Amino acid sequence: MFDPFTHDDGRANTHLMWKSGKREQVFKGPIFDICTVQRTSSDGRSATFIEVDCPKxxxxxxxxxxxxxxxxxxxxxxxxxxxxxxxxxxxxxxxxxxxxxxxxxxxxxxxxxxxxxxxxxxxxxxxxxxxxxxxxxxxxxxxxxxxxxxxxxxxxxxxxxxxxxxxxxxxxxxxxxxxxxxxxxxxxxxxxxxxxxxxxxxxx
CATH class of the missing domain: 3.90.79.10 (Nucleoside Triphosphate Pyrophosphohydrolase)
Incomplete structure (x- = not known):
């Protein structure tokens, strides 16, 4: 069980990273574009996510x-x-x-x-x-x-x-x-x- 009172803020969190795979633009607009990105978690789960490609x-x-x-x-x-x-x-x-x-x-x-x-x-x-x-x-x-x-x-x-x-x-x-x-x-x-x-x- 997660205990916020004992959680170490300095602990490494690399296990939370997802690796990016195929990226595909599905919409192109005048202000931003929308892409789908395939990503895989460190424990092997894979899914497709939406990413809004915006200007700085x-x-x-x-x-x-x-x-x-x-x-x-x-x-x-x-x-x-x-x-x-x-x-x-x-x-x-x-x-x-x-x-x-x-x-x-x-x-x-x-x-x-x-x-x-x-x-x-x-x-x-x-x-x-x-x-x-x-x-x-x-x-x-x-x-x-x-x-x-x-x-x-x-x-x-x-x-x-x-x-x-x-x-x-x-x-x-x-x-x-x-x-x-x-x-x-x-x-x-x-x-x-x-x-x-x-x-x-x-x-x-």
């Missing part, structure tokens, strides 16, 4: 301090067709094939907001849904952002740019309009960085 994704956290010394985020409000709702998010988008994730993030930031920053910190990357998606999602903090141009939106892109106090976002993330799960991950990465650099969240 990048999220940029734009940060600045306003004239009153309050740390601020730049965020965007936009209609999301998956949830059919307006959500408030950090600038984000697809990493094009062959594109560096950081370059893609800075491109998305400028296109969506017209902003550029003076310091870029790579916060980390994760699998957004390892149950069936095979992509990675990357996160960057861009500090001291300033306007250098206007927006360069796609034909069907419509969004509003806002500056929000960091503490407000911390308090509200995961509620109401702050409904995008990837943004929760982004905020978690930011808070980990802020533990090392408290000035990111403190008022001067």
């Amino acid at each position: 994704w990048v999220t940029i956290i734009p940060w600045f301090r306003n004239d009153d010394g309050v740390p601020m985020f730049v965020m965007v409000d936009q209609f999301r067709h998956g949830s059919a709702t307006v959500t408030r998010e950090f600038p984000a988008g697809v990493v094009e094939k062959g594109e560096d994730p950081m370059d893609a993030g800075l491109r998305e930031l400028k296109e969506e907001t017209g902003l550029e920053g003076t310091r870029v910190t790579a916060l980390g990357d994760v699998s957004p849904n390892s149950a069936f998606m095979n992509n990675r999602s990357y996160f960057y903090l861009v500090e001291h952002v300033k306007h250098t141009s206007g927006q360069e939106l796609d034909p069907n892109e419509q969004l509003e740019v806002l500056s929000i106090p960091v503490q407000t976002v911390i308090d509200r993330m995961g509620t109401g309009i702050y409904d995008n799960g990837i943004m929760m991950i982004a905020l978690g990465y930011f808070l980990r960085e802020a533990r090392k650099r408290p000035e990111l969240v403190t008022i001067r």
